[in-house]
Amino acid sequence: MQRSRWIGAGFLASALVLTSCTSGSAGVDAKQNSKAPLELWTRTTPGGPGEQGTLRLAKAFEKATGFKVKVTAIFDDFETKLQQRAAQKHLPDIVMNDVTQLGAMHSQGLLREIDLGRIKNSKELIGQGLDSGKSVDGKQYALPYSAQASALLIRKDWRQKLKLAAPRSWDDFAAMAKAFTTRDPDGNGRPDTSGLAAPLSTKRGYASWYFSNFLWAAGGDFITEAGKGTYRPAMTGKASVEAMQWFRDLGCKDKAVQPGSVTMDTPPTNETFEAGKAGMYVVGPYMLPRFDESLGKDKYEVVPMPKGPKDATVLAEGGSVYLMAGSENRVGQDAFADFAVSDQGQKIGMAGDTGFVVQLPVNKTVNISQVRPDPRWKTYSEVYRDSGRYAPSIPNWTPVRQATADTVNALMADCGLDIKAKLGELDKQLAGILKEQGIAAS
Structure with a gap:
């Protein structure tokens, strides 16, 4: 659970206060500009291997699509800083954070619904991983990019x-x-x-x-x-x-x-x-x-x-890609989410011996043994696919x-x-x- 940093009841209380001022006023109807750079926040230690892995992923995405991404790594007071940006009506475009954050972020009105028809690689996601991005209303508000299981x-x-x-x-x-x-x-x-x-x-x-x-x-x-x-x-x-x-x-x-x-x-x-x-x-x-x-x-x-x-x-856990409300580049948001869950994005995220962005792949076409030949990783991947279960995405x-x-x-x-x-x-x-x-x- 050290990889699952969920928030406390106090944050939910403050989040509910923010809901009324962020659902619409965060800029849900912002004028669109597909050339606008994307601001991506990831919850990891600045300067650490997690940030470096995210930078590699973002660079590969830029090369593959032409969209520009600015990566910001934040570990301490992540939720507080996100609240501050919500109050300023200027959320980042994309957040990469724990799957357990879905309920609270959705309750705040900080997320926009994801149209899976615009995420072609979503068809390749493992079932329970895709379902982990659904809120209690049954709508899709996140996509998994990394998983782990016990x-x-x-x-x-x-x-x-x-x-x-x-x-x-x-x-x-x-x-x-x-x-x-x-x-x-x-x-x-x-x-x-x-x-x-x-x-x-x-x-x-x-x-x-x-x-x-x-x-x-x-x-x-x-x-x-x-x-x-x-x-x-x-x-x-x-x-x-x-x-x-x-x-x-x-x-x-x-x-x-x-x-x-x-x-x-x-x-x-x-x-x-x-x-x-x-x-x-x-x-x-x-x-x-x-x-x-x-x-x-x-x-x-x-x-x-x-x-x-x-x-x-x-227990299954992991990280999700959240597309934040108010972005002026929703096309770019969709493109990043699609790349992160693609075969290419998953393999880039798994690269390296430590500090990788992807623990276990969520794309069912990815053979983890091709990236990590150690059979123990295959065991974990099979456990996730066959037996992994996420906690429910309640508020x-x-x-x-x-x-x-x-x-x-x-x-x-x-x-x-x-x-x-x-x-x-x-x-x-x-x-x-x-x-x-x-x-x-x-």
């Missing part, structure tokens, strides 16, 4: 020493977690290893983010769609309760989750895995370069998550994720709490959040 990292040397096979079911997963905790897989004679590394802090909703990989595979859900853009709470459903019980048992009964997990976000959890203190870690492909260097690529392997009670659904996902993280964290921190009672309290809280956003099912 797979299972396993200490290969530990698994082989204990003569275990890669897990294919939740029973296998739990058995491996227990073995890595109790059977001294590192051979140092001390009980200092855990089966699973898990960031279960409440900070920025990490506990919910991580747990989603198990909740969805069990057939459970945080909230469930009830039709016509409305939702209802789902954490007291049978599958959700059973998923929470199973996951909690890993920590409370089997003691197979790393000590201190309930206070950890991703940085210390990453360190736990690479330091040889945990044998499994569910995480995205962005950690491969780091772990190859710190741990050694021969020490661990990447496999798909084992099938849960329902399937092997995992503001943040309070849902935070509320569920608080409950998951509490249940993992205090093994004496009643699961059904806590999830019942959570569903009441979620019902209030959905009502506040105007998307609660009647």
Whole structure:
């Protein structure tokens, strides 16, 4: 989730204030000029590899189409600066940002609807990727340019020493977690290893983010769609309760989750895995370069998550291209979006060993192995295509994720709490959040 920087409830509140002054006054009907340079904002560190990758993509786009693009990299206070430009009625033409920003940006009236008929390469997009750009009203307001999904990292040397096979079911997963905790897989004679590394802090909703990989595979859900853009709470459903019980048992009964997990976000959890203190870690492909260097690529392997009670659904995330309202060059906006999702644009975005713009391709014609021959990237790409699921594009996902993280964290921190009672309290809280956003099912 370190690649998914979603906004807080406070921003939504201020965003709603801005809605009335940006929906039309941001310049939706601006006089068109197809020669006007395009201003592109990307959420990444200025001067870093992400900015360099975006500059390469923009340069290739200019060469292919003749449109001019000015790239601005912003990391700190991105949303605040975007609000300021909205208030000035002068938004950038294009924003490249996390898919989770869709609901809030659409709620503000900052986006223009995308006509897929003008984006010829949209026909090549992977289904769930294309759907991730739709708002609750079913209209297209974004296009994915990069994806990521969760797979299972396993200490290969530990698994082989204990003569275990890669897990294919939740029973296998739990058995491996227990073995890595109790059977001294590192051979140092001390009980200092855990089966699973898990960031279960409440900070920025990490506990919910991580747990989603198990909740969805069990057939459970945080909230469930009830039709016509409305939702209802789902954490007291049978599958959700059973998923929470199973996951909690890993920590409370089997003691197979790393000590201190309930206070950890991703940085210390990453360190736990690479330091040889945990044998499994569910995480995205962005950690491969780091772990190859710190741990050694021969020490661990990447496999798909084992099938849960329902399937092997995992969390999908990524970056989207947003076409902002008020642009005087909508033809240029469409052209950039089309190029970013094209076979050529995707391959340019994947180029390089680090700092690439595209993690996993969203264009189904792209063979990732032609750009990255490392088979582990192919595994991640297949997981995304076959099992990846995005969080819903409701007006503001943040309070849902935070509320569920608080409950998951509490249940993992205090093994004496009643699961059904806590999830019942959570569903009441979620019902209030959905009502506040105007998307609660009647």
